[in-house]
């Protein structure tokens with residue numbers, strides 16, 4: 001079904017945000033990710049001779065290692081550099097150096113404008129590995145995980161609830177979940193709502209797919225009927241100086257036994273990781289039999305392999 005030499009190429013030159021893939025491309029990617037996971041050896045030479053350049057302004061465990069392994073396991077290679085982009089020399093020069101050496105770029109950045117700028121100046125595809133606005137590679141792995149858990153290709157009728165900060169991870173999940181027909185609820189404190197422009201986009205996607213969007217300060221309303229309850233750190237990378245004030249603002253937004261019990265009895269717990277136990281989530285929920293956090297981490301590898309196949313071949 002997915003002969004390695006006949007993979008569908010994305011129409012978009014880059015993957016800078018979730019909506020860069022069409023609905024059809026996204027569904028194809030998810031099917032390809034499942035196939036790559038089931039039969040990794042079939043893709044062992046799919047990226048022979050290709051190299052990925054990775055520029056990270058922030059630390060990473062999962063993203064860095066899964067991109068490196070994805071390239072290696074498909075016959076390619078990668079080079080990695082951590083540090084600020086566009087300080088030692090202009091971003092437009094960085095992009096035009098890298099694109100002479102590698103077949104694709106992956107960038108983890110503070111500002112979305114940095115990854116957008118790399119794409120503007122680079123002749124090779126650029127993939128967003130997390131910015132202030134989005135974490136689109138995470139959303140791919142998360143949807144793969146939800147599909148595996150709740151069986152079947154269709155996500156219509158499932159409800160994904162995010163508790164906590166209306167941050168990059170929440171914004172990517174909201175866009176990706178709603179366009180695939182999943183109901184999406186966000187339970188977050190006042191002052192930590194998602195970006196208003198992204199909410200408008202999300203409402204538009206929900207209107208098309210028929211999914212429901214709920215943004216509320218009421219965690220019980222958010223988790224009621226949820227198939228998946230998701231959370232993320234209260235202070236993202238770069239917000240460490242706000243940690244004390246955020247701990248106060250988010251104290252009633254912890255995913256704990258009492259809150260998780262209000263979701264469906266078969267609900268799964270999700271977290272992009274790294275997690276801060278006893279802040280956004282208790283140890284009991286991280287270690288819960290229905291916690292799928294390590295499935296999500298595993299699927300980063302498979303979903304990103306599918307993405308690389310669709311962008312670099």
Ligand code: CP
Pocket residue numbers: 059060061062063064130138272273274
């Ligand atoms: N979830 C995630 O992106 O993890 P890293 O920050 O370790 O890459």
Ligand code: NVA
Pocket residue numbers: 130167168169232233235236237272273274
């Ligand atoms: N929202 C978190 C996600 C980490 C993977 C951050 O940006 O730090």
